[in-house]
Amino acid sequence: MTFDFLKKYKEKFALIFSKGERKLRDFFADNGFQCDGCGKELFDYPVHRFCAECEEKMGYNDGRNCPKCGRKTVAEGVCLSCKSRLPKFTVGLSPFVYRGETASFINRMKNGAPVLAAYFGERMADCFLEKFAQHSAVAGGKGILVVPIPLTKEREKTRGYNQAVELAEFFCRRLKDKGVEATLDVELLEKRRETAQQKHMNYRERQENVSGAYHVHKRSACRGRTIVLIDDIMTTGATGSECAARLLGAEAKEVIFMVGASLPELK
Numbered sequence: 001m002t003f004d005f006l007k008k009y010k011e012k013f014a015l016i017f018s019k020g021e022r023k024l025r026d027f028f029a030d031n032g033f034q035c036d037g038c039g040k041e042l043f044d045y046p047v048h049r050f051c052a053e054c055e056e057k058m059g060y061n062d063g064r065n066c067p068k069c070g071r072k073t074v075a076e077g078v079c080l081s082c083k084s085r086l087p088k089f090t091v092g093l094s095p096f097v098y099r100g101e102t103a104s105f106i107n108r109m110k111n112g113a114p115v116l117a118a119y120f121g122e123r124m125a126d127c128f129l130e131k132f133a134q135h136s137a138v139a140g141g142k143g144i145l146v147v148p149i150p151l152t153k154e155r156e157k158t159r160g161y162n163q164a165v166e167l168a169e170f171f172c173r174r175l176k177d178k179g180v181e182a183t184l185d186v187e188l189l190e191k192r193r194e195t196a197q198q199k200h201m202n203y204r205e206r207q208e209n210v211s212g213a214y215h216v217h218k219r220s221a222c223r224g225r226t227i228v229l230i231d232d233i234m235t236t237g238a239t240g241s242e243c244a245a246r247l248l249g250a251e252a253k254e255v256i257f258m259v260g261a262s263l264p265e266l267k
């Protein structure tokens with residue numbers, strides 16, 4: 001279906017360009033037919049949101065990864081971070097490794113370029129389906145509940161958006177397009193107090209920093225549900241673990257922590 005659509009589409013454009021309709025081409029380039037990564041013209045947008053050059057730079061989280069948190073590991077089995085403290089979420093998953101160009105794209109999405117959430121949200125959905133297509137909640141079950149990690153109301157106002165909400169929207173939309181029952185709930189979790197910048201904190205400090213900051217707004221909505229918790233990055237996993245603990249405390253069946261990119265295990 002997608003392939004046919006793409007083929008038709010390409011043929012149509014090839015015809016237009018062969019006739020030298022340069023103006024039309026410029027019109028489309030100015031109106032969204034551009035790579036979300038570098039702005040170069042991209043005629044099969046949004047089938048592809050990144051051009052081949054940008055796609056080439058992305059660090060996919062393939063190969064060996066931690067069976068608990070999903071980060072790329074140097075050896076077989078659970079990563080060192082999970083070994084020292086097992087996160088509360090059921091399992092973690094990420095399509096990309098938080099390194100190099102991938103980290104730059106993620107940071108841009110977070111700091112002023114929410115348009116990049118479309119690319120990451122869709123890759124997250126593909127990664128999720130690859131792993132959970134046969135999961136009881138996905139394959140004809142109750143469906144999944146998609147919950148982005150919230151910012152405080154004040155922070156969201158200052159930034160203008162919450163990148164986790166943007167990701168969750170595209171994640172949900174893609175799953176629905178693939179026939180998966182996915183419900184987005186941006187109000188289930190609430191962040192009630194501001195937490196300090198976590199950049200230079202270790203796991204224990206981060207855990208103390210986030211402890212009690214998140215509140216489950218509608219406890220009854222969690223009961224028995226498979227929840228996919230969405231965030232942009234996983235570093236130590238402390239925030240995901242804290243939110244998952246709250247959701248599981250409200251009797252969620254399981255919490256899958258789905259992020260755009262996760263920090264790899266350090267050698």
Ligand SMILES: [Zn+2]
Pocket residue numbers: 035036037038039040050051052053054055
């Ligand atoms: Zn590009």
Ligand SMILES: [Zn+2]
Pocket residue numbers: 066067068069070071078079080081082083
């Ligand atoms: Zn791990």
